[in-house]
Amino acid sequence: MAKILLIDDEKSIRRTLREILEYEKYQVDEAADGIEGIASMEKEKYDIVLCDIKMPKMDGIEVLEKLMQTSSDTPVVMISGHGNIETAVEAVKKGAFDFIAKPLDLNRLLVTIRNAMDKSTLVTETKVLKKKISKTFDMIGDSKAINQIKEMIERVAPTDARVLITGGNGCGKELVARWLHEKSNRAAAPLIEVNCAAIPSELIESELFGHEKGAFTSAINQRKGKFEQAEGGTIFLDEIGDMSLSAQAKVLRALQENKITRVGGDKEIKVNVRVIAATNKDLQKEIEQGNFREDLYHRLSVILIHVPALNERKEDIPMLADHFLKLICDDYGMPLKSFTKEAIKELQKINWTGNIREFRNVVERLIILCDKVITDKDVLTYARPLKG
Secondary structure (H helix, E strand, O other): OOEEEEEOOOHHHHHHHHHHHHHOOOEEEEEOOHHHHHHHHHHOOOOEEEEEOOOOOOOHHHHHHHHHHHOOOOOEEEEEOOOOHHHHHHHHHOOOOEEEEOOOOHHHHHHHHHHHHHHHHHHHHHHHHHHHHHHHOOOOOOOHHHHHHHHHHHHHOOOOOOEEEEOOOOOOHHHHHHHHHHOOOOOOOOEEEEEOOOOOHHHHHHHHHOEOOOOOOOOOOOEOOHHHHOOOOEEEEEOHHHOOHHHHHHHHHHHHHOEEEOEOOOOEEEOOOEEEEEEOOOHHHHHHOOOOOHHHHHHHOOEEEEOOOHHHOHHHHHHHHHHHHHHHHHHHOOOOOEEOHHHHHHHHHOOOOOHHHHHHHHHHHHHHHOOOEEOHHHHHHHOOOOOO
């Protein structure tokens, strides 16, 4: 049941509104002035606040300003019998969800409350999702290698320096890229990811730079590419070692001039993006074999970050196991399970060729197939695919 705080110095209005709102199945608390209302907000969590403007001791605008400092996520609907355009504009500028003049149109009031409830629900859902995402992308570990990466991210993220991330499949290169973006001055703008290995070579240029209508047979509309979509933010070129040489040449030009040209077009478009690239290949060898442009390598590798394989940091396995246990049990709505010390030791003996990705899958398998306490015997039984 949604909880509403009603702040108004007129007892008759409070009584009338309470009766209407309780009939609509809302729970209502009252406050006779602004000071009493703020005291109520400090004790209770409300879904919506209805606040009169003209009140003794503290007027509604002062109450609104105070609530925006302490409870900015709570929608505040201002009510006034002395309403005018200036007052309404001032209230909305200071953070009010809406402004309603007396005498109240009850239908409009109820619609406003429903809309405010929808906003409140969306804010809560967004917070939950952000919390879930931040948990998913936590950088877990206390090994020397991981601490060095964390320190490097703190130093490099606030700059616009290009970063080349190297490491094997599944070791967490995308995670490093995400943290570089999240801790940068561009965090409010998009992070656009491009898996260069997953896009056919004949389509990569269109994917990166967009195309004009009619540029090729299936180009029925003009389309913005990833560079334009990342404007003001970051573009993450994953598995850049798999990019065709022709696309490499265009990426090099984009980095040199901060301009791109759509496929089938001749207009130059200025772009403002930070480029982070990643690869599981040895680009020096790729350069020697003629598969990768040396000039592009030097443009991309202003900062080099190498992400170690899980086998190189097995001391992080207890923390990783605990992290994935909590995350996966929470996702499945299961009671939290645990590993015995012996089970952790068995996990540390395994050769993790698939790195963190493989480790997470194994932890998920153990959670599904084992009892509340996961033992060393369970690890020996289920950590590797069953042989037929």
